[in-house]
Amino acid sequence: MIIGPQKKVISLSDVLTERRSRVEVKPDVSYPIAGVYGFGRGMLLRKAVRGSEISAKHLFRISAGQIIYSKLKAFEGAFALVSDAADGRFVSNEFPTFDVNQDLALPSFVALFLGSPKTWKSLQEWITGVGARRERLNPKDFLDSEIALPTLEEQQRIVGMVETIETGLDRARQLRENAYSFLLALREALLVQNGDWACPEGWTVVTVDELCDVSLGFTKGRKLAGPTQMLPYLRAINVQDGFITLKDVAEIEASSADLNRFALRRNDVLLLEGGNLEHVGRAWIWDGSITPCLHQNSTIRARVRDRSICDPRFLAWALGASPARDFCLDEAAATSNVAHLGLAGARAIPVPLPPLDVQQRIIHDLDQVRRQLVHADRKAARYEEMRAHLIDALISDS
Structure with missing residues (x-):
């Protein structure tokens, strides 16, 4: 089916090919783990886990440039482009990965398409299972859905426009991360000493x-x-x-x-x-x-x-x-x-x-920093909302 002179609707299976690199889990090896944030927010990088602490017999190595999603959280937009920072990390069987046919689509454009609220809400009809803990989007159903593709040149234009707002979003997220890290450090400094509770006189x-x-x-x-x-x-x-x-x-x-x-x-x-x-x-x-x-x-x-x-x-x-x-x-x-x-x-x-007056001084100090975190979080949220609206508008109008 063709929509307009420069846009066509095709099956995702024409654009994406599932490819999974299965690795046997060994107890004496550490595996840096990855996940996917919901609501189109990209990759989640977790700490490394020893194989002896992993119950699964196999994990799957992911590669930069692949499309990845969470079967369990697809209904809330847990789709992403595997970033360079996530290259070579490992995921469980709950995270299918796909190579992109770059003769038809830019991986970054496919990620934008899948990160659009309109797209992942439309995918909800493919969700199977009963109950929030068992509802999943299976790869076959995912690949049977459709994507509206403009020309490669138009895809590049759309990606470029979104990247301009993502620069501001990245800065806002970094401010939020810095405020959160400072808050955690201050809480530890006020309440903890040598790895245990601080206990000055009167505490x-x-x-x-x-x-x-x-x-x-x-x-x-x-x-x-x-x-x-x-x-x-x-x-x-x-x-x-x-x-x-x-x-x-x-x-x-x-x-x-x-x-x-x-x-x-x-x-x-x-x-x-x-x-x-x-x-x-x-x-x-x-x-x-x-x-x-x-x-x-x-x-x-x-x-x-x-x-x-x-x-x-x-x-x-x-x-x-x-x-x-x-x-x-x-x-x-x-x-x-x-x-x-x-x-x-x-x-x-x-x-x-501690005595009540000491408690209240600690509360005051922590609340002051928390207000900075709340401000940074709201700023990042505004950028995220602007980004979502821009993606929807560009993909719909392209």
Whole structure:
């Protein structure tokens, strides 16, 4: 099918060829790992992992210039061009990779096309499976979908225009990364000494259970009694280190009993109960932006009993520092093959407890730097939104 004098629609299979370089995992070898960010944000570079820590028998080596996507996260735009920095890294079977027929298409243009919200939303009809953890885009269905290709010259023009805005985006992301790194370093300097909690005179170390009422959120599929209503709720994806994101707040049918038991209050601290090992125990404080709002059992709520002893915001900051994170990693890794902190683990997390006036000075210092991070994050988000709109406009009009 031809659209206009310079644009044609063809199958992705005419442009992309699946090619996977399978490598046997050896226990004494380290494998630098890669992933794909959602929403068209490119490659994710992870730290190297020893083969002895990898359960899979095989990994797949990726090459710069290939197209890659996440089967599980395709529905939210986890497509990317393998960058030079990711060349030679390894991915699991969940990340198919494809060579580009460069007689027809520029790899950078294909990546732009797949990173367009219009494109990856249209691919949702090919998603198979039931439930968010099992829904996948299979390579055959992916290749059966179509791409609208202008001439190579027009593709180059589009890529060049997008690159101009990506320069600003890269700078904004770097500012965000610098602010985040400084914030982490400051938190460690204020709270940690020689790899453990700092404990000057007047400080003590206590457990979360000594300060808070700790409880799990609701479980999906529970039986409901009496009148119900649709209510918003927070889950693991909403709880990040240092902020709670409200970009994707789900709703669920809930009863009055659910509302009484699982509703969040302003200054509740939320921790991740399970998930990827490195994320378990990740925490931040709830500011009451949505009322009422429940929380799912993928999160644990810690509600400070006496604010004259502990400021909830100080607790939230402390839970992100390395001694608390190390405890959560050790606790979750010891439970089972699936990382879970559990109520007992959350209650046992050790945290420092300085005098209240010291807590508030630490909060003030950290919050000042956090405001710089929030500003940088909003700037990067604006660039990302501009980039998405520009790609949609250029691809649609080309």
